[in-house]
Amino acid sequence: MRLTHVTTAELDRLEFHAVRSGEHGGVAAQLLDLANRVDAGSEIGRAELFVRAGEQWEIAQEFERACAAYQRAIDDGGSTVIDARALRAGALLHLDEVERAQAQLKRLETEGPHGLSTHIHIAEALYAHDDLEGAERWATAGARGYVGADVTPYVHDLLMELLRIRFRIRTDLGLDEDDLDDWADAD
Template identity: 35%
Template sequence: MPETLTARDRAIALEQDAARYPEERGEILLEAADQWEQAGEPDRAVALWHELIDAGGEDAGYARYGLAELYFEQDRDAEAQEHLRALEDGPVAAGPAGLVAELLAGRGDNEAALRWFNRAIATLGVDQVAAIGEPGGSPSLHTPLFFGRQRCRRALGLPADDWDRVADVAEQNRLEFGRLLERAARAYSRRGPMDATMLVWQRDEQERASRRWPSVFPPDTIGHHPGVERRLHRMTREEGLAKVTLILGSVDGFAAYLDESGGDPAEEKVRLAYAERARTQGRHMSWPPGRNEACWCGSARKYKKCCGDPRNRS
C-alpha cells in the first residue's frame, strides 16, 4: 500500500471494505462518501448517500445531512431543504440531528437550528442529561448540543431555561478539565527522566479498528508500525525516558469502553482513558522487547527482523 493515499484511493478502498464487511456497511459507506467529496467527485458521494437512504436506519439520517450540506454549498437550497424536511418527518438520532442543527446555525438560521438542537437533546436519556449537568462531571460527546442550543437561544434573545443551565455547568466542567490538563502538563515538565506509556494497536487489531472506526483509524495508517518505532526511539533520546510501556489496544475492549462511557473514539482524552483501563487489565508490554523476542507490532516475526531492524530507524 502506498505511504500516502489520496482521498480517491481511500474512497475506493472503503467501498471495497464495505463489500467485505456487510455488518459495518453503512458506517463505511458514509466515510467513503466523505472521501469522494474531498476527492472532488461529489456525484460519487451522492450515489452512496442515496443508497444509504434507500437502506434506511440511522445511517440514512447521516446521508440526508450529507446531501443537505452539499446542496447548500452548491446553492441548491430547495433540494437541501427537501432532504431536511424528509429527515424531520421521521425518527432521527442525536448524531444527525445535531449535525443539521450546527449546519443551520452556521447559515444564520437560529430558529430552525434551535428546533433541531431541541430534537437532538430530546433523544438523550434523563441520566445522560443529568450527567452532563453534574458539577465536576467529565466531558461528554453530547455536550456540544447544549452549547449550540444555548448560542441559538442567546442570539434569539430568549431567557435561560433548564437546558441552558445544563450548558452553564458543562462549560464550567470544560474549563476545569482544561485547568487539570494544564496542571498535569506543568507537573510533567518539572520531572526528570521518567517512565512513559503509549497506546498502540498491533497489526490485526489495527486493521479491525480501521474497519470499525475508519474516520479515526484511516486506511493509510495501516502498517505504520516502523514509524511508531522511530518515534519511540526519538522520545527516549530527546526526553530522557527511563522506560516505555506499550498499552496494547483491543477493538473489543475499546468498543466496550465506548459503550459504557458514551465517549467519542475520535477524542484523545477518551483513548487515553481507555488506555489506562487496558493497562490495569494487563494489556501492556515493555519496549523495546529483546532482539530475539516477538516484535511488539504483532507480526509474529522477531523484533530484530521487524520493527527493531536498524534500517527502519532511518
C-alpha cells in the same frame, strides 16, 4: 472478490491515511470499493462504508460524489452513526440545492426521533448555511429527547456538545437562556 469482514481498525487506518496524506478522494474511492465488496455479516456494514466514503468526498469538496455515496447508503438501508439522509441534506446545501435539502430535512423531522450525532450534524450544517432558526429547532429537538435521561458517558458527551452548539446558535439569534441552558450549566 468479496470481503467477509471490514473492521473499525481498518477504517481508522484508511481515514488516518486520508488526514495524513490529504488524499481524501482516493480514500473515498477505496471505501466505495470496500462497500461494494463487503458481505452482510461484516463488523462495518455497507451503509456505513458508503457514509464514510461520502464524508471523504465532502472533505475533498466533491459534493456531488458525496451526495451519490449518501444516496447509496440510504438505498442500502443499513445502520449508520449519522443518518445518511441528514448527511445528504448537508451536501445538498453545499451544492446550493436548498429546496432539495430542506425537503430531505422535513421528511427526517416528521419521522423523528434521531440520534444525537444526527442532530449535531444537522444543526451545524444549517448554522453554516445561515439557517439559524432551523439549526436552533434541530438542536433543541435533539437535546429535549435526552436531557434528564439516564445516559452513557458517551451519549452525555454528545448531549453536552449539542447543548454548546445550541447555546451558540441561540446567542447569535439574540435569544435568552432557557431551561436547557440552565440544565447544561448545572451539569
